[in-house]
Amino acid sequence: MEKYSIRSLVGRLCEPEIPEFPLETELNLPNQRVINLDALRTRSDLLKPNEKNILEKLLTYYCKTEKVTYKQGMNEILAPFLLLNRHNVPLHICYTCFKNFVAKFIPTLFVDDAFKPLSGLYVITKLILKYHLPDLSTCFSNNEITPDIYMTTWYVTMFSSKIKELGLLYIFWQYLIDTNDNLFIIYFGIALFEFFKQEIQNQEVMSLPNVFKKICIVDYDTLQIVLQNSERIKANMPFTADMILKKYNMFCLENTESFVKLLEKFMCLLILPREIIIQTYPHDAVCKCLDPRNCKTKRLKYLLIDCRPTKEQKNGYFINSQLLSKAAQKYPNKLLNYPKSFISLKKNTHIALMGSEENKDEENLVQKLFDSFIQHEFPYVSIVFGGYKSCHEFALLHNFEILSHKIKRCLACNSCDDSENKAKELTLDSFFRIGSTQKTLTPVIKDSLIKTEKIYKCKINESQDIEESDIGLIVTLKQIYLWDIRRNEVIEVFDIDQLTKITSNKTCSENLYFSFIKIPKRSFILRPEECKEFLFKVRTNFQAMRN
Incomplete structure (x- = not known):
């Protein structure tokens, strides 16, 4: 520094x-x-x-x-x-x-008379505090000590109330500007708590508000330690959790209240399927860079705990995942003590809990297991958004191996078939004519194709921001290519004449489901303004093949 x-x-x-x-x-x-x-x-x-x-x-x-x-x-x-x-x-x-x-x-903090952005920062602070310092988070929660009690002056003064010496304050502000990270003030606040953690824990609950007032940075060495800890907290943030939190821009006043209501439903930090798959699978299976030591993908040490019922686990599970035992699922006491099996991983491993996202009882099980880890003061515990179903989609999309995968019995593979209540079907009988001629998939795409064919940017689940997505669809005369925009390479190729059915969501018409001969159904969400153009191009090329 x-x-x-x-x-x-x-x-x-x-x-x-x-x-x-x-x-x-x-x-x-x-x-x-x-x-x-x-x-x-x-x-x-x-x-x-x-x-x-x-x-x-x-x-x-x-x-x-x-x-x-x-x-x-x-x-x-x-x-x-x-x-x-x-x-x-x-x-x-x-x-x-x-x-x-x-x-x-x-x-916009000073624009709104009710300080609405502060309420959003409080919710985000609670989520990040629970992830990094679960013991303090539990202490505050049990004693109804909310962020407005301890962090209001910190945020509205940008910590000038806690760093009285001007030279130190200028160092902090200059450092903050260089991070170019709007969440860094939260990381810094949590690092400040971590530095004074012992003093906080030694005080009576009733005297804690006064302790918070006395917390301050008085010398360069203290500031240096707190900034280093802030960087460590930032480095230990799951990259998709960080992305999700930044997506909810609390300073956008017209959306602040709705964003706060959404985040208040989060019991903890959520991570997206792409992160848990990339983190738990071997490097060479998910990244094509030649030197793992210099890989640009942020990698943390992860343990994925699969909380689905045993019968679902038997029909497919992910590499390096820990399958929650049948006994832990059945007996509350075993579930409560389940985290003790991972004491050696405490402090240095990120634990992600994954359900199937299909069963409310199972959802409660995931929440109870999360509570058990927090009760045992495990930091770095999160829940996988979308559960196994979304991870399964991501793995298939990128051709990642699913162990013991039984397609006919796999609920995730077959859950899209019963879509009458969620989607309307546009069968190819009416949309175009059905063809049954099968072609061999083309594994290579010519570089020149990118210069002439449009890439329709898409995403694979609603939680993603389509503008941040790295994948797109390319329609040629005979194939639909799923394209990795960042790496400039093919992910998967589909023959147009293998299509049997297209399904679109009633509430989200740009959410398209494609059924093919002999391969699992695929789902892609396109930009609304490009959806009709994309479908028209597929239809035109299909009809040209039939003629």
């Missing part, structure tokens, strides 16, 4: 040569007295009287030009930037740095 420099900090937030602009304004806001009092008390031991006057003026100017109501926290963030003026940084540059800093990390 390098020490800060005024020039570096300013350069990260503002063009140094921007023209000077006037900052004069009348001090006549409805809550001007509140602004005045806050300006007088902000870093009162450091700010000179004239600087307090300037602080009040800049706060008023910001509220007027940004059309927001003044809120406490603005003063704590602006004051350190104002003090850059002592280092010959022009006042308009100081102000611009403050404005850009707020816009980058807490863009």
